[in-house]
Amino acid sequence: MLAAMLAAAALTLNGTASATEGYFQHGFGARYKALGGAGVADSTDATAAALNPAGLVHAADQIDASASIFSPRRGFIGSGAPGLTPLGEVDSTGNYFLIPNLALSYHPKSFLPFVDVVGLSVYANGGLNVHYPNFARLDGGCGPVGGATGVFCRGGTGDNLQQAFVSVAFAKQFGNFSVGIAPIIAYQLIKFNGLQLFADVPGLSIDPANLTDRKIDTSWGYGIRGGVEWTVVPGVRLAVAGNSRIWMDRFDNYRGLLAEQGDFDIPASAQAGIAVDLMPTLTVMADLRYIWYSTVRSISNPSSNILACPALGGAVPSACLGGVNGPGFGWRDIAAVKFGAEWRASDRLTLRAGYAFNEQPMSGRDALINIMAPGLVQHHFTAGGKYQIDHNWSVELAGFFVPRATVHGSELPVIGNPAHQIELQGKGVEATVGIVYRFDAAAPASRPIISK
Numbered sequence: 001m002l003a004a005m006l007a008a009a010a011l012t013l014n015g016t017a018s019a020t021e022g023y024f025q026h027g028f029g030a031r032y033k034a035l036g037g038a039g040v041a042d043s044t045d046a047t048a049a050a051l052n053p054a055g056l057v058h059a060a061d062q063i064d065a066s067a068s069i070f071s072p073r074r075g076f077i078g079s080g081a082p083g084l085t086p087l088g089e090v091d092s093t094g095n096y097f098l099i100p101n102l103a104l105s106y107h108p109k110s111f112l113p114f115v116d117v118v119g120l121s122v123y124a125n126g127g128l129n130v131h132y133p134n135f136a137r138l139d140g141g142c143g144p145v146g147g148a149t150g151v152f153c154r155g156g157t158g159d160n161l162q163q164a165f166v167s168v169a170f171a172k173q174f175g176n177f178s179v180g181i182a183p184i185i186a187y188q189l190i191k192f193n194g195l196q197l198f199a200d201v202p203g204l205s206i207d208p209a210n211l212t213d214r215k216i217d218t219s220w221g222y223g224i225r226g227g228v229e230w231t232v233v234p235g236v237r238l239a240v241a242g243n244s245r246i247w248m249d250r251f252d253n254y255r256g257l258l259a260e261q262g263d264f265d266i267p268a269s270a271q272a273g274i275a276v277d278l279m280p281t282l283t284v285m286a287d288l289r290y291i292w293y294s295t296v297r298s299i300s301n302p303s304s305n306i307l308a309c310p311a312l313g314g315a316v317p318s319a320c321l322g323g324v325n326g327p328g329f330g331w332r333d334i335a336a337v338k339f340g341a342e343w344r345a346s347d348r349l350t351l352r353a354g355y356a357f358n359e360q361p362m363s364g365r366d367a368l369i370n371i372m373a374p375g376l377v378q379h380h381f382t383a384g385g386k387y388q389i390d391h392n393w394s395v396e397l398a399g400f401f402v403p404r405a406t407v408h409g410s411e412l413p414v415i416g417n418p419a420h421q422i423e424l425q426g427k428g429v430e431a432t433v434g435i436v437y438r439f440d441a442a443a444p445a446s447r448p449i450i451s452k
Helices: 002-011 029-034 046-050 053-058 303-308
Strands: 062-080 088-091 097-106 117-132 157-174 177-193 217-233 236-243 269-279 282-291 334-343 349-358 379-388 393-410 420-438
Touching: 029 046, 029 062, 029 097, 029 349, 029 379, 029 393, 029 420, 046 053, 046 062, 046 097, 046 117, 046 157, 046 177, 053 117, 053 157, 053 177, 053 217, 053 236, 062 393, 117 177
Parallel strands: none
Antiparallel strands: 062 088, 062 097, 062 420, 097 117, 117 157, 157 177, 177 217, 217 236, 236 269, 269 282, 282 334, 334 349, 349 379, 379 393, 393 420
């Protein structure tokens, strides 16, 4: 049953294309998305299991379901001298994606005496997706390759990475403190195409037969999320939560492309924050999130490592594609700051707004490889709300706008032309609709805050 839920979720998560904090989502569910991803210290619904499981103690017995339509626009512009990649602007196709989210919270009455709340959450962690179409290359950048087409001289080029989590969370209240833990089972899939040019260079990959245009590969893994929340005084809460590194099976179909023979674990992340009830109807939040991309070699190894491969005149066999020191995307660890505000305008209507900013995970030196992973956006402007339909049902809306971001760089020497300039660019919008059903409309009384 659990495997079926994960697989079904992942199959609809093709919308995690170039998510918003590197390749991680900025928030989960309609409420946190509207708040800019802030709220680690202000949980009020079942979606808390995906951010801070300790916050489940404030959720009623309920189901939260949402679906987002994400529209990222990503591509690049080549300029200067002809290079391996084309001159002019090339945009990725496929600009609309679906991202679902499902969460459940339940207060057991007797059979779990050491647990106040149990939660179940199924959600997209993040992902990447680009597809550059096939087109004739007339710029001379592919050298002697006859009939060259597409970004890398071999036709249409793209990749698709999708990640889904399922977690069962447990939370307990101890006076002004609450703690929560949520074991995670993760599922991810990946596919690359159009990289045959690199497989054709003798010795450039440790396994050229498993570098590109293989069937979709999948992997399973596990990790854990935990969190704490402290009510310092009524109306002021502090919290910290995070998940461990998620240890995943290797992608054997792409062991000749990804570093460490197809290893693609999911990096650890942590988020800390404060929530303050300025008035009985107004709460403001400020969070800091950190993602350790540098701990996964296939993500963080500099793309320039490939120049040490013996096939290009170097002397380090492990620096070839698929090796332990093989090229990655060159991503570094990033921090993200998040601000949110929630105004309970009436008994039925709640309004939300937020803003988030994250550091740039990539640099211009890795522009060539990041044509395949343009997760470069930084600013997020968000808004939304909730409307109580009746005693049990409510509907939520959220949206965000991510303005255009760019990274400038040049191609690597030997395999490209350093005189050829690359400008990566990306922007996007998203709209989310959510439904909340509360089995018991009585709000939990566990949080000692100003009355809402």
